[in-house]
Amino acid sequence: MAEPLRAPRLSDIGVDTARPLLIVDVDEVLGLFMEGFGRFLEDRGLEFRVDKFALFQNIYRPGDAEHLEIDQGRKHYEDFFRYGCGDMTPTPGGAQALRRLSERAGVVILTNAPGPARLARARWLGRHGMDYPLILNTGPKGPLAAGLASQTAGRAVFIDDLIPNLDSVAESAPAISRFQHVADPRLRPLAPAKPDLHTRIDDWEELRAAIEDAIA
Ligand SMILES: [Mg+2]
Structure with a gap:
């Protein structure tokens, strides 16, 4: 079995470890996949x-x-x-919300995407005002999110559309605040949710306010 991906050192990728940390997905969170x-x-x-x-x-x-x-x-x-x-079209309000949140927290983009996507994805993020450190992952995101969060002194927040990723983080690092966001309105009624375990907020402005509370 492949060894789980090791979390990079936040200081190496330009993230201030003294601040809270946001770990944000791309597909159906920042972009309309x-x-x-x-x-x-x-x-x-x-x-x-x-x-x-x-x-x-x-x-x-x-x-x-x-x-x-x-x-x-x-x-x-x-x-x-x-x-x-x-x-891909960016999710309405996502980049603006992240920009405001980045005034008080470090931001890392954690995406499950095949290796060849790295350059296109990094360019897409940059073009749409989301030029934050990008980490490509495969499989459950919990171990990597735990490795990132363990390097920060402050609170950590994880945002994803998929329950298996949110469950994985709950298991690996239960102290991380978890939010489920489903960007595409057509998917919202179809997407499974576990609101008792992971806070579900599909509007970025509302999500930004909830994240601000979580890292306060
Ligand atoms: Mg996703």
Whole structure:
């Protein structure tokens, strides 16, 4: 089994360890992933149907009742990260909220994305006013988030759309405040939630206020 990714030293990536720390996801948090991936698939003559909270099971050939083979879906997904993820629309209010939060906290972007996405993703973040240190991860995010949070003196906050990532952080580092944010309005009613365990806030302005309270 691959060894879990080691957390980089925050001081090496320019994050002040004396301040609170925000660990923020990209897809469906800072960017409208499903919308961007859907457009990418349409350009390839495919359809992305947002009728369940799934990924590969939502890709269809037009008119088909059965979704595309999972392996083919995965290939398009990897291609999106290689060629298409630089065109994603930022989540309304996300960059502005982060900018305000960065006045009182360090920000690290923690994204589960294939390696070839690094450059396109970093450029996309920079182009949209979110030029914060970027860490690519695979698998559960808990161990890496724990490794980052352990280096800070202040509070740490973790924001993600996916329950498995939030659960993983709850397990590895329960002291980290956790927020679930689902950026795409079409996904909100479909996305599983555990509001008793992870605070669910889908509006960035409201989320910013809640994070400010959490790090106060
Ligand atoms: Mg995400």
